Amino acid sequence: MPASEQHDSAFPLEDMRLILEARHHAPRAFLGPHADAGGNVVRAYLPAARHAWIGEPRRPMSRIGNTGLFEVHGAPSGPYQFVWTDATGQEHRHADAYAFEPELPQAELDAFNRGEHRRAQRLLGAHPRERGGVPGTRFAVWAPNAERVSVVGDFNDWDGRRHPMDARGGSGVWELFIPGVGPGALYKFELRNRDSGGVMQRADPYARAAEVPPRSASCVTASEYAWADADWLARRPDWKQAPLSAYELHAGSWRRHPDGRFYAYRELADTLVPYLKDMGFTHVELMPITEHPYNASWGYQTTGYFAPTARYGSPDDFRYLVDRCHQAGIGVILDWVPGHFPRDEHALAGFDGTALYEHADPRLGLHPEWGTLVFNYGRNEVKSFLISSAVHWLEEFHIDGLRVDAVASMLYLDYARKPGGWLPNRHGGRENLEAVAFLQALNAATHGECPGSFTIAEESTAWPAVTRPDWVGGLGFSMKWNMGWMHDTLAYLHEDPIHRRYHHELLTFGMLYAYSENFVLPLSHDEVVHGKGSLLARMPGDAWQRFANLRLLFSYQFTYPGKKLLFMGDEFAMPGEWSHDTELPWGLLSQPGHRGIRDLVRDLNRLYISEPALHAADFSADGFEWIDCHDALQSVVSYLRRGGGQESLVILNFTPVVREGYRLGVPVSGRYRELFNSDAAGYGGSNVGNLGGVTAEAVPWMGRPWSLSLTLPPLGALVLAVPRGERA
Numbered sequence: 057m058p059a060s061e062q063h064d065s066a067f068p069l070e071d072m073r074l075i076l077e078a079r080h081h082a083p084r085a086f087l088g089p090h091a092d093a094g095g096n097v098v099r100a101y102l103p104a105a106r107h108a109w110i111g112e113p114r115r116p117m118s119r120i121g122n123t124g125l126f127e128v129h130g131a132p133s134g135p136y137q138f139v140w141t142d143a144t145g146q147e148h149r150h151a152d153a154y155a156f157e158p159e160l161p162q163a164e165l166d167a168f169n170r171g172e173h174r175r176a177q178r179l180l181g182a183h184p185r186e187r188g189g190v191p192g193t194r195f196a197v198w199a200p201n202a203e204r205v206s207v208v209g210d211f212n213d214w215d216g217r218r219h220p221m222d223a224r225g226g227s228g229v230w231e232l233f234i235p236g237v238g239p240g241a242l243y244k245f246e247l248r249n250r251d252s253g254g255v256m257q258r259a260d261p262y263a264r265a266a267e268v269p270p271r272s273a274s275c276v277t278a279s280e281y282a283w284a285d286a287d288w289l290a291r292r293p294d295w296k297q298a299p300l301s302a303y304e305l306h307a308g309s310w311r312r313h314p315d316g317r318f319y320a321y322r323e324l325a326d327t328l329v330p331y332l333k334d335m336g337f338t339h340v341e342l343m344p345i346t347e348h349p350y351n352a353s354w355g356y357q358t359t360g361y362f363a364p365t366a367r368y369g370s371p372d373d374f375r376y377l378v379d380r381c382h383q384a385g386i387g388v389i390l391d392w393v394p395g396h397f398p399r400d401e402h403a404l405a406g407f408d409g410t411a412l413y414e415h416a417d418p419r420l421g422l423h424p425e426w427g428t429l430v431f432n433y434g435r436n437e438v439k440s441f442l443i444s445s446a447v448h449w450l451e452e453f454h455i456d457g458l459r460v461d462a463v464a465s466m467l468y469l470d471y472a473r474k475p476g477g478w479l480p481n482r483h484g485g486r487e488n489l490e491a492v493a494f495l496q497a498l499n500a501a502t503h504g505e506c507p508g509s510f511t512i513a514e515e516s517t518a519w520p521a522v523t524r525p526d527w528v529g530g531l532g533f534s535m536k537w538n539m540g541w542m543h544d545t546l547a548y549l550h551e552d553p554i555h556r557r558y559h560h561e562l563l564t565f566g567m568l569y570a571y572s573e574n575f576v577l578p579l580s581h582d583e584v585v586h587g588k589g590s591l592l593a594r595m596p597g598d599a600w601q602r603f604a605n606l607r608l609l610f611s612y613q614f615t616y617p618g619k620k621l622l623f624m625g626d627e628f629a630m631p632g633e634w635s636h637d638t639e640l641p642w643g644l645l646s647q648p649g650h651r652g653i654r655d656l657v658r659d660l661n662r663l664y665i666s667e668p669a670l671h672a673a674d675f676s677a678d679g680f681e682w683i684d685c686h687d688a689l690q691s692v693v694s695y696l697r698r699g700g701g702q703e704s705l706v707i708l709n710f711t712p713v714v715r716e717g718y719r720l721g722v723p724v725s726g727r728y729r730e731l732f733n734s735d736a737a738g739y740g741g742s743n744v745g746n747l748g749g750v751t752a753e754a755v756p757w758m759g760r761p762w763s764l765s766l767t768l769p770p771l772g773a774l775v776l777a778v779p780r781g782e783r784a
Contacts, residue, residue, distance in 0.1 A: 075101055075220070076123055079204050079248060083220040088154025089131055098131035100152060103217050105140035114139060124217075135188060151190050151235035158222055158231045159187075160196060165227040168198075171436030174501050175451075176444040177362050180229065181262030182276045184238050192235035193276050195221065195243070197260065198437055199408035200228025203250040207232055208257065209243030209273070216246035216255070228437070242273040244402070249409030256409065259359065259402050261441065266347045268366045272359075272402040281372040285382035285454060292456065292508040293338075293387070295534060296574070297699075299671040300619035301661050302339040302389055303332055303627075304580055306354060307368055310624055312639040321364075321373035325380040333384050335654075336661025340381060341389040341459060341621060343581065345374065349400050354581070354636055356461060357428060358393045359403035361445040364453070371453075378454050387456040389512070390449055394442045394498070395462040396428040405429055413438055419479045423465065425472035433466070434490035442494070443501045450506040458502065460533070463515040463522070466491040492531065499532030510534035512576055523574040538575035538618055541566045545612065546583065549605055552596045553691065553711045553771070560688035563710075567680070574675045575618040579609075579626060584634045592629045601712055603629065603649045604741065604771035607656050607734040608708065611773030614660040615697060615706040617674050628654040652740030663732050663775065668700025683707075683720055684758060692768065694720055696778065703778035704731070707768060714744050715768040721758030726781030727751045728764060735769030744769035749776070 071086035080086070089098045100117065102108055103124030108117040110128050117126035117138075126140075139149050160179060167173040168180075180196045195207045205223075206216040211234070221230035237243075244257045259266065263274035293300075308318050311327060319327065332340055345368070347360025355365070364374040378388050397413070399405040404413045414429040415421030421430050432438050449455045465471045470478040470486045481489050499511055513522050513533040524530025548562035584590050595605035606629055613620060625640045628650045632641075644650040664670050673679025683694035683705070691710040696703055705728060709715060722728070729749040735741030750764045757763035768774065 072120070072123075072125065075125065075217075078206070078217045078220065080220055081202075081204055081223040084154050084157075084222050088152055092129075095129065096131055097127055097129050098136070098152070099125060099127040100138055100154075101125050101217060102138065102140050103215065104142050104213070105148075106143055106145075108138060108140040110138055111136045135190060151192070153192075153219060153232055153234045156187050156190075156192075156233040156235075158224060159194070159233070160224060160229065160231050162225075165224060165229055168229070168440045169227055169436055171439035171497075173440040174443055174447050174505055176440045177262050177264070177448050181260055181264060181362070182243065182274065184276060184278045187233055187235075190235045191238060192233055193237040193241065194231070194233045195245075195260075196229055196231045197221070197245050197262075198228050198441075199230060199245070199247055199412070201250055201410045201412070202230070202247040202408045203253075204248040205230040205408075206246045207234060207243055208246045209237070209241055211237050211241055211243075214244075214257075237276060239276050239278045241276040242267065243276065244273055247408050252409055254409055257402065258407055261404055261407070261413075262362055263347075263360055264362050265371050266360050266363050266366055269347075269349050269351075272349065272400075274363075275366075277371055279372055279375065279452075281375040281379075283375070283379055283454065285379050288382035288385070289454065289508070295457070295510045295619075296675060297672050299338055299665045300387075300576075301337050301614075301664060302341040302576075302619070302621045303335070303337040304341045304343065304621055304623045306343045306581065306624065306634075306636060307345060308351065309634070309636050309639055311642070318368055321369040321377040324368070325377040328377075329380050329384050329386065332381070332386050335627065335658050336665060337386065337622075338661075338665065339387040339389055339456070342391060344391045344393055344461075346390075346393070349398065349403075351636060353398070355391070356393050357396075357398040357426070359398060359400055361441070362448050375453060382454065388454075389457040389459055390453075390455045391461055392446060392449065392458040393461045394431060394445075394494075395460075395466045396423045396426060396430050398428055413441070417479065419473075419477060420469070423472070424474075424477070425465075430465075432490075433488070433494040439494055439497060443498055446498055446502050447505050450502060450509045455509070457510040457512060457534070459512040459514060460495075460498075461514050463495070463513045463531075464517050464519070466495070467515070467517070467519055495531045495533075496526040499534075500526060503532070503534075512537065515539075520572075533574075535574045535576050535619060537578045537580075537621075538566070538570075538573075539578070540569070541575070541616070541618070542578055542583070545609065546591075546594065548710075549609055550594055550596065553601075556691045556710050557688045560691065563693055564685045567682070567685070570617055570680070571675065571677045576621055577613050577616060577618040578621040579613065579623060580621060581623045581634060584623060584626070584630070588633070590630050590632055590634075591626050592631050597712070599649070600740075601771060603653065604712070604735070606653060607739055607741065608710065608771050608773055610653075610657055610660055611732070611734045611775075612708055614664050615670060615704070615773070615775060617680050617697070619674060620664070622657070627657040649740045652738065656734060656739040659732065667702060667704055667731070667775075667777075669697045669702040669704040669778075670699070672699025673697075674699075683722070690715065692718070696723070705774075705776040705778050707766065707774045707776075709768040709770065709772050712770040714770050715766075718766045718768050719755070719757050719763050720766060721756070721760030721763050722752050722778070723760060723762075724779060724781040724783045725752045725754070725762050726779030728776040728779060730774060731777050732775040733769060733772065734774075735772035741772065742770065744772065745774070752779075752781070
């Protein structure tokens with residue numbers, strides 16, 4: 057045996073065997089620089105090398121046996137590089153990854169393991185940086201049940217033998233700094249399970265960028281974006297009292313190029329922002345742009361909890377879109393999905409060969425309705441992962457609010473499950489106590505770490521105190537979708553007007569609970585998919601009545617207590633269901649009826665924003681008073697809205713009958729100026745109204761000293777400014 061292949065008794069044969077078998081959990085014990093009896097030695101595993109050298113001037117390295125391992129004694133004391141040639145004679149050069157010690161702070165690893173790390177993405181994932189003047193990328197991943205984890209990528213031919221990572225004690229975290237790897241590099245983690253021996257490749261759970269789907273590698277990235285929204289962040293509106301009218305957007309189908317290509321983030325900024333500004337929306341709510349493999353999931357089956365989807369551009373391109381919105385005075389809300397995740401083999405499912413992010417028992421871990429996996433909210437590291445994701449979007453991308461999807465599915469252990477298909481909690485109940493604790497921690501973290509931001513729960517049940525603080529037993533959300541208002545209102549309007557008198561309670565019942573939570577009134581994408589038809593198609597009657605009913609629906613939404621949300625396309629009466637595969641039917645705006653709906657929504661937004669009475673007390677009973685909620689026979693409701701020292705009077709006629717001389721008791725004398733009439737000819741209506749306003753008469757009515765004699769337009773809404781007249 058040549059001298060370079062002989063080993064004394066101190067030679068680490070077991071380490072060498074584990075390196076060659078790609079099973080070593082601490083490769084630095086063998087690879088890199090080490091002291092030995094001869095002074096020091098550097099070892100490298102270069103499986104594709106024919107010959108290898110180290111340093112400048114080059115010193116030849118000796119092959120160890122008939123392996124891809126090389127070593128050299130008396131190695132340089134400072135930074136050094138390997139040079140090696142492959143079978144074709146091509147030369148390769150790189151620094152030694154194992155010359156750099158692990159650097160993740162133990163205190164942060166401990167916080168991650170306790171579920172208390174709120175920025176774990178700064179700990180884990182891929183982070184370009186310099187160490188000792190050598191540029192590279194630090195990789196770290198949580199995989200506690202792996203025997204070995206390697207970084208594989210386009211920089212090492214996706215060969216898991218070349219860059220095995222070091223386990224960081226009992227934390228379950230693996231770490232490695234790889235010199236020469238920088239932004240733009242594609243990578244995954246290759247894991248060997250400790251028990252089964254199975255080897256798998258997984259995308260980085262903490263990746264901040266990824267390939268364009270269906271490709272699934274993670275991408276090393278670093279932001280160079282210079283934000284210009286400091287004024288917005290410093291003066292961000294108080295969501296409690298400020299108007300909030302959100303335009304819900306699916307980025308891939310709002311507009312497309314003639315050849316079917318998506319609009320990129322920057323193209324969206326150039327077209328969407330002026331549109332939102334013109335239409336008067338205060339916010340845009342993005343259906344999830346977190347990375348996802350399947351277009352038809354609309355983003356709700358997320359694989360990249362820290363990465364904007366690459367379908368529309370880079371993370372900095374997305375920053376540009378948010379920045380442009382903010383500079384135009386438009387807030388940005390992101391739909392965020394901590395309730396479940398898909399079973400794609402490259403992502404979180406069975407990440408290290410075990411149920412790591414999900415529950416192992418399918419009665420807890422499998423979502424029967426969507427065929428997805430449910431997060432294990434009781435696992436500390438999963439808490440750190442999800443809370444860090446939320447904080448990441450708010451901080452790194454300046455997102456103003458998170459709408460948390462499918463909260464009801466998180467709260468109930470028996471959600472969408474048949475008897476015997478779920479496990480009760482420790483008290484025998486159906487409440488998911490771990491999910492409750494997680495949601496409370498989530499809201500405490502986002503509100504505490506990101507002042508001025510807000511969270512919105514899509515919660516479809518009567519779970520109490522969703523928008524109340526955790527110290528009174530609440531979940532701590534800022535706002536909650538009012539699904540009851542949405543269902544009742546659409547059910548009522550679906551009735552033929554002649555039958556609406558028998559369903560009047562659908563209009564009035566909601567006020568019994570209107571202030572139990574801080575509500576958002578949603579007319580979302582969920583109402584125009586899965587066979588439900590468009591909002592326009594769900595309205596009864598002939599074409600004129602359908603459009604009039606839709607105008608009435610939007611008028612009711614914008615004058616009823618609560619913040620507003622409208623799905624894209626509804627603002628111009630999209631006639632068919634939404635499809636994620638094509639752009640919206642913008643050509644409809646050439647038709648007067650559709651253009652009229654667009655103009656009505658624009659004017660409603662402006663009215664809502666300009667009249668404090670319609671928004672300043674959305675969450676307070678002081679902001680609303682019924683004038684008459686009992687006129688079921690004529691299907692008319694009327695109410696006052698108050699706020700900011702102003703009052704507005706709203707009257708809604710839900711029948712196609714013009715009602716002349718309709719008398720209504722009012723609180724003060726004076727002239728009631730007409731601010732809005734949904735039956736205006738410009739909106740496609742019949743132009744029935746009150747010639748700009750009505751003066752109160754000293755005719756007592758409904759227990760009030762003054763009254764108005766009004767003409768109510770058919771299927772119409774009136775909004776009148778209440779004067780500062782004599783008050784009883």
